Amino acid sequence: MSTEVEQQAEHAHTTAWIASVLRARIAAGQLTPGSKLSEQSLSASLGVSRNTLRQAFTTLAGESIVTRIPNRGVFVAAPGVEEVREIYRVRRTIEPAAVLWGRPSTEELDAMEDIIRRARAARDAGSVPDMANANQAFHEAVVALTGSGSLRELMDRVLAEMRLVFHAMASAPDFHTYYVDRNAQLVKRLRAGENELAAAELREYLDAAEAELLAHLEGDAR
Template identity: 40%
Template sequence: MGAQATGAQGTGGPGLGELADDRALLGRTSTAERVADILRTRVAEGYFPPGTRLSEEGIGGALKVSRNTLREAFRLLTHERLLVHELNRGVFVRVLAVDDVVDIYRTRRLVECAVVHGLGEPPFALDALAAAVAEGLAAARAGNWKGVSTANIHFHRELVALAGSARTDELMRGVLAELRLAFHVVADPQRLHEPYLARNREILDTLRAGRRAEAEALLAAYLDDSRTQLVEVYAGLV
């Protein structure tokens, strides 16, 4: 799969109506960072799929921001590896290579397992983690596998948030957003995400029981299996 897109995606068309709705989030301080936050969310949610060319005119018009502000937001997201600038062609949502997926999981394993390892003594503050598990189960019952994917990202984000570190939260926000670029090109999201609903709940239950070391081992195996599965599926797509 190349970075070039066709049709509406090639002109930056998808998501522009939703971006207009996001304009209110800019408030009175229309900064490049806030624009980047909006675009990061939209990329993560699949409104701009991998390979989509992002139109300065379309997005800038939808958000009512200057070209300079938008270009700075693009620069920030390029630094985060969500976008790529191609000379004389424009800015595109990045298409990951298989090696990118492997590296993302290497980073996840280092960070997420370290967070669980360092939790200290129970009880742990698990309400947000439990809410993410419930969110995933509800989405699965509704057959909403995109929603299951989102809930799974929420689960891992809240797991990392147990460390109480703004730096770690920011790191994982970027890593998980980048991971979504791989999820968006998978044709069968149910096959990809369904097995991990029960595993999320198992990790939650183990942490509730105060068995931190066991939860860490479950998480490590989970991430290794997820990496193997996603790489196998993804290798045939790009």
């Protein structure tokens, strides 16, 4: 009996690991919206059975990160207007609270400033993917201020879906540039202990980003 329980636990752990690997690849921009996820190649490269891989797909489908199409397969999702609204509902709940109640150490703030330097270098080089990467890393760091592993896991899922949304903004390469300096302002507020102002400005920041994304997506839909 104990062996069966152990096997079930190991299987569940493997499924969660596969989901996290695929989620990370999507968040890093390695898998783009519409990409088909091949069971054969992924099961071989990850060293797992197709059944275990399918269970990981089920997890990701529940997170709206992949889409199952009958008789065609599993594809990386392309989030639409409603998905963007849901993403920002989550982000507005978590991120302002993280900066309002978090008490970041000097080391954490230094790490956030390192991310901003990377973002500015990417902006100066005109590299949209690198700006997107830095933006993702910055918001991961914001949520890390909560000290909650569960919230970080939730944010990982949200940021993976955000990466898919970013692909819809390929025709608007300036989208990320505006937020680089706003991230820097946020760190400045936190260094000064102005957490309430930081939280208020972050809420405005998220509202502006959502509005821009929705306007773009709704314009494409017309």
